[in-house]
Amino acid sequence: MASLGRGDSPAPLISPQPINPHRSSISPAEDQAFLGVRSISTQIVRNRMKSVRNIQKITKAMKMVAASKLRAIQTRAENSRGLWQPFTALLGDTPSVDVKKNVIVTISSDKGLCGGINSTSVKISRALHKLNSGPDKESKYVVLGEKAKAQLLRDSKKDIELCLTELQKNPLNYTQVSVIADDVLKNVEYDALRIVFNKFQSVVSFLPTTATVLSPEVVEREAESGGGKLGELDNYEIEGGETKSEVLQNLTEFQFSCVMFNAVLENACSEQGARMSAMDSSSRNAGDMLDRLTLTYNRTRQASITTELIEIISGASALEG
């Protein structure tokens, strides 16, 4: 009887689907199940179902949390969008500026499970690094957030100047971001700061963006050389402060803190949006998997019942005959 059981073992019992995630977990138990026991054990499938159901619960909860956080942070990000616009209107936008000391400020999240936003900003930062390094130029990284740090430490450890993490422990505010901006300005020498972040577009889409902030010296140089966007700066009379460069320094530092504030908020917003959609799709996947497992489970149970019935009937008919 045992040989019969083994003869038509797993193949008909497991659903004939091309993707079969549960076969591997059942196979080690086959021998054990078929050794002395006649019926097929459904214990393993049941355990698997339970764990998938738990995972689904967790991802659903994470999605809810991300959704509620997103709503709070989205209004703040939208309110902060006006902040950098006057600076760009006045100083223009100069991603192509060619300067000696480039600093790439990569903004990422501290926590994972949020789709591809961190690897996108790391990729863009690496490309910017490549773009701005040459024989007489150098680029350094300033990294915000645990995730980009982990990725950049692997291959560009020597280029990382500063790492700041645990940004989102408290709700983001301007004071906190200006402290960070101050940290960066004090500790890093720069001619141009290139801030890389993900701009929030909608829950499912975010756009990798780079904003450029020039140092006061470069602003002055570009304005004097004329041409381009910065040429217009000479038409403005600069009031207050002892010298023009002093005001320009205050101006660029204020610009950096404003751009950073918006960038950090946009990135946090994209993070929550990306997490929400990632968790949504993983709850859906868990549901699909659960459906398949349920089917397998029911089939297995039915098969074992059928086997038992055949045994009884054939036994009875053997006695009769």
Next chain:
Amino acid sequence: MIRRATTGLLSRSTVIGVYHRQLSSIEVSAADELFMMAWKRIMPNLDPPKTPLAFMRPRPSSIASKLTVNLVSPYSEFSNKEVDMVIVPATTGQMGILPGHMASISELKPGVLSIHDGNDVKKYFVSSGFAFIHSNSVVDIMAAEAVPIEQVDPASVQKQFTEFTQKLRSASTDLEKAEAQIRVDVLVALNSALSG
């Protein structure tokens, strides 16, 4: 007849829309061309990142008789309002801005920003920041903090004022002194704004 009129209107508006888009796209590509070319050469497989220019809202165009004000702070925005006059607390003293003011950049100190429109006067307290006056009668005011003056609580201002004058007197290090001095300056400005 009426139906025809609407189609005429529609077609005209679409034509205008297309024209605008062409203009703006030319502007953007002209600004970033060098960057895009360099990016394409070095990273052909990766899309170039956006730049803030792509997200700029349309700037208000000039109106000769009115002043267009954008007041922005990290948490709020008050933009594209047309007013008669703005008085800003510049570091060089209170500065009134009327339409047609020359282009300038000025730093702000803690004080009252008032926006005059006819007989209507709105007062804000700003802590610090910058004001850009563009030659087309557009004023951009960026403040680290801007609150309507009605929302300031006079009692707590008084209380903090006494507290920090005490601290200023007892401060031992230069840093402490400077911090207390800044506090006191802001509170004095607030106090005079409330009483004035």
